[in-house]
Amino acid sequence: MSAVSSSPSAPLPGSVAGISAEALISLRADMLRFAHLQLRNAEIAEDLVQESIEAALRHSSSFAGQSSLKTWVFAILRNRIIDHLRTAKRTVTMSSLVADDEDWQENLETLFNDKGHWRDGPRPASWPNPEESMQTRQFWSVFETCLDLLPSNTGRVFMMREFLGFESDEICVQLGITTTNCHVILHRARLKLRGCLQSGWGRPGDGTC
Amino acid sequence: MLNCEEATALCSEEMERPLRLRERMALGAHLWICKGCPNYRDQMKALRDAARAYAAGQAITTEPGDAQPRPDGGSV
Numbered sequence: 544m545s546a547v548s549s550s551p552s553a554p555l556p557g558s559v560a561g562i563s564a565e566a567l568i569s570l571r572a573d574m575l576r577f578a579h580l581q582l583r584n585a586e587i588a589e590d591l592v593q594e595s596i597e598a599a600l601r602h603s604s605s606f607a608g609q610s611s612l613k614t615w616v617f618a619i620l621r622n623r624i625i626d627h628l629r630t631a632k633r634t635v636t637m638s639s640l641v642a643d644d645e646d647w648q649e650n651l652e653t654l655f656n657d658k659g660h661w662r663d664g665p666r667p668a669s670w671p672n673p674e675e676s677m678q679t680r681q682f683w684s685v686f687e688t689c690l691d692l693l694p695s696n697t698g699r700v701f702m703m704r705e706f707l708g709f710e711s712d713e714i715c716v717q718l719g720i721t722t723t724n725c726h727v728i729l730h731r732a733r734l735k736l737r738g739c740l741q742s743g744w745g746r747p748g749d750g751t752c
Numbered sequence: 753m754l755n756c757e758e759a760t761a762l763c764s765e766e767m768e769r770p771l772r773l774r775e776r777m778a779l780g781a782h783l784w785i786c787k788g789c790p791n792y793r794d795q796m797k798a799l800r801d802a803a804r805a806y807a808a809g810q811a812i813t814t815e816p817g818d819a820q821p822r823p824d825g826g827s828v
Contacts, residue, residue, distance in 0.1 A: 573813050577806070617809030651757065659755030667791035673798040683811040686802060705803035711768045730764035737795050 562603040562612065567596050570613050574620050580690050581624055581702045591627060595620040625707050628717065646694075647731060654738065665738060689739035693732055700725060701732035754782040756789055763793045767800065 571592060578588035599606070599616050606615050654665045661667070676682045690698060700718070703709045709717070715725045754762070759782045762775055771779065783790050805811065 570809075573809070573811070577809075611809070613809035617807065621807060655755075655757045659757035661756045661788040666788035667795060668788075669791045670795060670798060673795075673801070677802060677805060678812060680812045680814065682802075683806070683813060686806065686811070702803075705800055706807035726765060726768055729768065730761050733764050733796055733799060734760060736799060737792065740795075740799070 562599065562606055564600065566612055567599055567616065570616055571596065573613070574616065576687060577617070577706075578620060578624060580687065581699070581706060582627075583695055583698070587627065591623045592620065595623050598623075621707055625709075628703065628707070650735065654734070665741075667737070667741065670741075685740060685743035689736050689743060692739060693735060697728055697732045697735070700728045701736070704729060754778050756782075756786060759783070759786065759789045760792055763789070763796050767796060 574592045574595065575588055578591050579585060582588050582591075595616060598619055606612065654662060656662055670676070690702070693701065700714055703714050703717070704711060711725050711729065712722065714720075715722050718725075720728075759779060762771065762779045765771065765775075766779070783793065
């Protein structure tokens with residue numbers, strides 16, 4: 544926590560080349576939520592966020608200001624998380640994949656009838672205006688909740704793909720699973736997320752299913 | 753003919769790799785007659801956009817009116 548002030552010769556936090564330490568600290572909560580969603584480990588999330596804030600202060604001169612500070616700092620954080628995932632190779636055990644699987648059949652049966660067609664409740668209705676919704680805090684809080692509700696391996700794979708931009712081939716290698724498996728996991732994640740978003744936000748006031 | 757369960761799987765698959773001709777045609781035919789799956793497919797794209805925006809730090813976490821730090825959060 545106090546690492547920022549531990550180097551006597553460094554310019555003191557407050558304002559470094561146009562970036563104020565306060566501005567960075569104010570982004571901390573958002574950074575932590577992001578890191579935690581992806582890593583599901585409070586300690587590692589905390590460390591990577593701290594390192595990112597320190598790196599941002601150290602390299603503040605490279606912040607050119609064309610993007611928002613938050614966008615810039617999130618890019619630093621994403622890179623830290625990518626490095627962490629690449630080095631801390633963690634394979635997904637078969638048993639945990641099976642555990643993720645267990646509620647899957649049930650989940651499918653709530654979505655599709657025995658012919659594999661949408662049931663009435665879950666059938667996707669059109670989302671009136673996604674871009675506009677993305678400008679509201681409500682949308683993002685539902686979004687975070689839905690990601691958090693994904694089974695952990697499913698969430699890990701989805702976020703590696705969509706947050707960090709890993710190609711699915713690399714995810715397979717990192718996690719020691721087959722491409723087919725990886726695609727199946729991504730499909731499940733998307734199906735679940737979509738349903739969750741729709742019930743949480745897509746059709747306010749229409750609480751079917 | 754694909755059912756919706758298979759069509760949704762292809763909607764995800766096409767975000768990972770180019771579909772084969774036969775898959776594209778089957779999906780196209782299904783989307784033509786299905787009420788739910790075209791929305792599903794659009795929403796897959798919206799979901800990807802949202803995830804990318806979120807990861808780029810573009811999520812809105814404060815309302816325009818409440819730009820203040822938490823009043824109880826000590827001095828800043």
